Every structure is written in structure tokens, then in C-alpha cells.
Amino acid sequence: MTAPPPVYLDNNATTACDPEVVAAMLPFFTEQFGNASSMHAFGAKVGAALRDARKSLQALLGAAHDHEIIYTSGGTESDNAALLSALETQGGRDEIITSTVEHPAILSLCDWLEKSRGVTMHRIGVDSLGRLDLEAYRRALSPRTAIVSFMWANNETGTLFPVELLAELAHEAGALFHTDAVQAVGKIPINLASSPIDMLSLSGHKLHGPKGIGALYVKKGVRFRSLIRGGHQERGRRGGTENAPAIIGLGKAAELALAHMGEERTRVMALRDRLEKGILQRVGNCFVTGDVRERLPNTANIAFECIEGEGILLLLNK
Numbered sequence: 641m642t643a644p645p646p647v648y649l650d651n652n653a654t655t656a657c658d659p660e661v662v663a664a665m666l667p668f669f670t671e672q673f674g675n676a677s678s679m680h681a682f683g684a685k686v687g688a689a690l691r692d693a694r695k696s697l698q699a700l701l702g703a704a705h706d707h708e709i710i711y712t713s714g715g716t717e718s719d720n721a722a723l724l725s726a727l728e729t730q731g732g733r734d735e736i737i738t739s740t741v742e743h744p745a746i747l748s749l750c751d752w753l754e755k756s757r758g759v760t761m762h763r764i765g766v767d768s769l770g771r772l773d774l775e776a777y778r779r780a781l782s783p784r785t786a787i788v789s790f791m792w793a794n795n796e797t798g799t800l801f802p803v804e805l806l807a808e809l810a811h812e813a814g815a816l817f818h819t820d821a822v823q824a825v826g827k828i829p830i831n832l833a834s835s836p837i838d839m840l841s842l843s844g845h846k847l848h849g850p851k852g853i854g855a856l857y858v859k860k861g862v863r864f865r866s867l868i869r870g871g872h873q874e875r876g877r878r879g880g881t882e883n884a885p886a887i888i889g890l891g892k893a894a895e896l897a898l899a900h901m902g903e904e905r906t907r908v909m910a911l912r913d914r915l916e917k918g919i920l921q922r923v924g925n926c927f928v929t930g931d932v933r934e935r936l937p938n939t940a941n942i943a944f945e946c947i948e949g950e951g952i953l954l955l956l957n958k
């Protein structure tokens with residue numbers, strides 16, 4: 641008897657590219673290879689497709705303007721661009737507030753800024769359910785805070801932070817608010833037009849799009865200083881010839897995520913809950929971590945006592 645194929649359960653690390661995404665991208669490697677900046681017909685066709693893709697991403701984010709989107713190489717670049725920009729545009733403010741549970745894209749940047757640039761860092765802790773210590777956050781805010789960066793959804797536990805409330809508190813102190821929404825985009829409804837969030841990072845490969853493409857949303861009116869300087873692409877805010885196939889793939893992934901969000905949420909949540917229940921019933925000494933009421937529909941985080949995570953991984957990786 642042949643063994644059943646392995647089940648992939650690591651979708652917060654990366655997702656498979658949707659076949660519709662791949663199909664949308666393919667022509668832009670071959671017949672539609674033009675540079676969107678070129679004035680001739682080869683470029684113009686690609687330019688038009690890029691505009692459509694931007695509109696699809698705008699719709700998924702509920703953003704008021706499509707030029708609030710700056711394409712990047714992924715979540716890591718978007719996070720770096722947001723924080724480094726704020727330190728330059730926030731007139732003498734030299735403190736950053738973040739949490740202890742951010743992705744390394746934020747945490748290692750913050751460590752570096754602290755050590756090499758003397759930026760004062762406030763890292764706010766979480767309770768046993770992964771919820772942010774709001775009082776510690778309030779105490780850390782000051783007229784020196786340049787930017788606050790809290791993730792929308794945690795990549796390990798799926799716990800959601802109340803980012804809109806956190807953004808309002810940041811604004812009361814005159815600080816900008818950025819959210820690393822790499823795990824949230826495509827999974828939960830987002831409406832940036834009516835939200836106080838100033839900047840938001842996302843990544844294509846977390847929502848069945850391609851790797852190596854992401855975006856930073858910068859609300860209209862928020863000053864932005866480029867991380868990568870070069871040509872006039874992205875309205876001069878991120879130099880470099882547009883990665884047309886990837887941008888078009890991300891646009892298709894955004895379109896599919898928006899169209900199927902409700903049904904996917906119900907489907908994936910039922911699968912997740914079944915898996916979680918089955919493990920808890922059959923395996924002893926384990927419990928679910930994180931805030932089970934305020935979490936992503938696709939994420940389960942189960943802690944097993946008396947066995948190391950690596951040990952379980954090796955046993956399951958067959």
C-alpha cells in the first residue's frame with residue numbers, strides 16, 4: 641500500500657502559487673516582456689497591465705488611492721522602508737515602539753537601529769494569550785516617538801492585535817503607525833480608506849502569489865523617504881524596473897483572495913478546528929496557545945509538553 645501524500649501545513653511560511661496566478665504571469669515572461677517605462681507599444685501594454693494589477697491590490701486593501709501602494713521585493717523590504725522612512729521624516733523624533741513578538745524583519749532591524757544608530761527602542765511585551773500590554777504601550781508613547789510598528793497578525797499564533805486602536809493612540813502622541821500585515825492581508829477584511837493606519841506591509845507569497853514581490857501602503861499625505869533610490873518607478877519612491885510578472889501575479893492573487901475570502905475563511909477555519917480538536921483529543925500534554933477568539937482563521941499553534949518542537953517536526957516529516 642502506498643503512503644498518502646504528505647499534507648502541507650506550513651502556509652504561514654509560504655503558500656503555493658495559485659495556478660490562475662501562474663497563468664496570469666506567464667505572458668509577461670515571454671511575449672509581453674516590455675519595460676513598462678518604455679514609450680513604445682511593448683512598454684505601454686505592460687504598463688496597462690500593471691495599472692490593472694495595482695487596482696486589484698488597492699481593492700483588497702480598501703485603499704482610497706492606487707498610488708498609496710509602493711511595490712517592493714516583499715514583506716522584509718516593506719518593513720525596512722517604513723521604519724527607516726519615519727526616522728527621516730519625523731523631524732527629530734528618535735524613538736520607535738514595537739512588540740517583542742514581531743517577525744525578524746522588524747526585530748532585527750530594530751536591534752540594528754538601536755546598536756548602530758542610537759535609536760531608542762521600546763519593545764512591548766504580550767501576556768500568556770499573546771495580547772499586547774496596552775498599559776506599557778501607553779507609557780512608552782512620547783513626543784519622541786517617531787513611529788509605532790505592531791504586526792496585525794502574528795505568524796506563529798495567528799493572534800490579531802487591535803491595530804486601529806493602537807494607531808489612534810500613536811496619533812495622539814504625534815507618531816506614525818505602521819503595521820506588518822504580511823499574515824493578515826488576504827485572510828481578513830481590510831479597509832484602509834477608513835482606517836488610521838499610516839503604513840502597511842504585505843507580501844505576495846503569503847497569499848498564493850509569487851515570492852519576491854510585496855508592497856508598502858503609504859497613506860496619502862504621509863511623508864515618505866525612499867529606501868531604494870534610482871529611477872522614477874513607483875512615483876520616484878522605489879527605484880528599479882518593475883517586476884512585471886510578479887506584480888501581475890500579486891494582482892491576480894489579490895483579486896482571488898478578495899473574491900473568495902468569506903468562503904475560504906469558513907472552509908479553512910473548519911479544517912483548522914478539526915485538526916486542533918483531533919490533536920487535543922488524541923495526544924496528551926498539549927494545549928492551544930495564543931488568543932483563540934482573536935486570531936487568523938488559518939492558524940493553529942499547539943504547545944506540547946516534554947518534547948522539543950524539532951523532535952515533533954522530524955517525526956511528522958515523513
Ligand code: PLP
Pocket residue numbers: 652653713714715716717743745791793794795820822823842843844845852854
Ligand atoms: N512579516 C511577517 C509577519 C512574516 O510572517 C514574514 C514572512 O515570514 C515577513 C514579514 C517577511 O516577508 P518576506 O518573506 O516577503 O520578506
